[in-house]
Amino acid sequence: MTSLKILFGSRKVTFLSLLYYLAIPNTHAQELYNEGNAASTINEADSSIGWTGDSVITSDGSDPFSGNYSLKIASFDNRGNEEGRRASYTFDAVIGDTYLISIWVKPGVTNTSAPAFAGWSGFSGFANVTITNPNWTRFDFAFTVTTTSPIIRVYAGRNFTTGGSTDDYVLVDRISIANQNFPAITNIFPENGNVGIGTLEPGVWKLAVDGKIRAKEIRVETAWADYVFEEGYLLPTLKEVRDHINEKGHLPNIPSAREVELNGVELGEMNRLLLEKVEELTLYILELEDKNMDQSKDIIALKAMEQRISSLEDVLKKD
Numbered sequence: 558m559t560s561l562k563i564l565f566g567s568r569k570v571t572f573l574s575l576l577y578y579l580a581i582p583n584t585h586a587q588e589l590y591n592e593g594n595a596a597s598t599i600n601e602a603d604s605s606i607g608w609t610g611d612s613v614i615t616s617d618g619s620d621p622f623s624g625n626y627s628l629k630i631a632s633f634d635n636r637g638n639e640e641g642r643r644a645s646y647t648f649d650a651v652i653g654d655t656y657l658i659s660i661w662v663k664p665g666v667t668n669t670s671a672p673a674f675a676g677w678s679g680f681s682g683f684a685n686v687t688i689t690n691p692n693w694t695r696f697d698f699a700f701t702v703t704t705t706s707p708i709i710r711v712y713a714g715r716n717f718t719t720g721g722s723t724d725d726y727v728l729v730d731r732i733s734i735a736n737q738n739f740p741a742i743t744n745i746f747p748e749n750g751n752v753g754i755g756t757l758e759p760g761v762w763k764l765a766v767d768g769k770i771r772a773k774e775i776r777v778e779t780a781w782a783d784y785v786f787e788e789g790y791l792l793p794t795l796k797e798v799r800d801h802i803n804e805k806g807h808l809p810n811i812p813s814a815r816e817v818e819l820n821g822v823e824l825g826e827m828n829r830l831l832l833e834k835v836e837e838l839t840l841y842i843l844e845l846e847d848k849n850m851d852q853s854k855d856i857i858a859l860k861a862m863e864q865r866i867s868s869l870e871d872v873l874k875k876d
């Protein structure tokens with residue numbers, strides 16, 4: 558992320574399509590495109606909520622780039638004015654901050670004029686961009702904003718003066734808006750919805766946190782260890798346990814210090830294993846108690862026998 562700060566440090570012309578694509582992994586700081594609509598990455602919904610304009614704006618399931626829907630922006634009619642082809646989206650912004658905006662688009666197959674990103678307002682240095690690639694294409698923008706409500710505009714067709722066709726449309730999907738000036742405390746990864754807090758590498762984890770977590774309670778849904786008390790459970794003999802400790806330096810089934818150092822501890826799994834050991838200990842204690850009782854009985858019997866022997870000895874001495 559450091560390199561980005563250098564790249565976008567001068568808040569002048571900041572249209573960086575390919576450069577941004579190469580420089581940034583597919584990760585983002587705090588996601589600001591959080592409307593639940595067809596073009597959302599995190600909370601996609603069959604909706605066009607958040608987008609306004611005189612074009613026909615719908616959620617479309619025929620050819621989504623991401624998820625089940627894309628946003629379809631179609632010309633309202635063949636009027637020569639631009640409003641009938643325009644769709645707008647605004648978001649809350651901080652004046653002077655730089656925003657990274659990523660949008661996937663695909664023109665309609667029979668468009669009479671190419672769609673475009675045009676007429677954006679509140680962005681410093683924006684210039685219109687025509688969308689000509691017939692395939693899904695990602696566009697990346699980085700602009701400093703000059704208003705608290707900048708407006709992104711997408712046109713189904715860019716030919717304002719001669720009109721166009723009601724067949725003109727453009728599909729829009731997987732939009733991301735992030736404030737480059739905002740510290741990337743929380744990073745949401747559009748590919749899989751994984752979240753990293755304090756880290757850009759959540760890996761396969763749905764939530765990865767580089768730091769301590771404080772909570773009132775944490776519930777871990779996991780298997781439990783009652784199988785120890787089930788018939789047929791092979792309770793290791795104490796000799797086997799002793800041999801395992803002597804050989805490996807840790808309890809059977811419990812990870813070694815080295816393994817824990819490498820992989821950490823899974824709370825649910827470790828609690829199950831610890832309970833397994835507690836239940837095994839309980840069984841050993843119960844066995845010991847049984848043995849103790851048997852030995853106590855033996856001791857009582859032996860004492861009685863000793864008493865009788867002693868009595869017999871006394872009798873013999875008197876004789």
Ligand SMILES: [Ca+2]
Nearest residue numbers: 595623624626
């Ligand atoms: Ca989508």
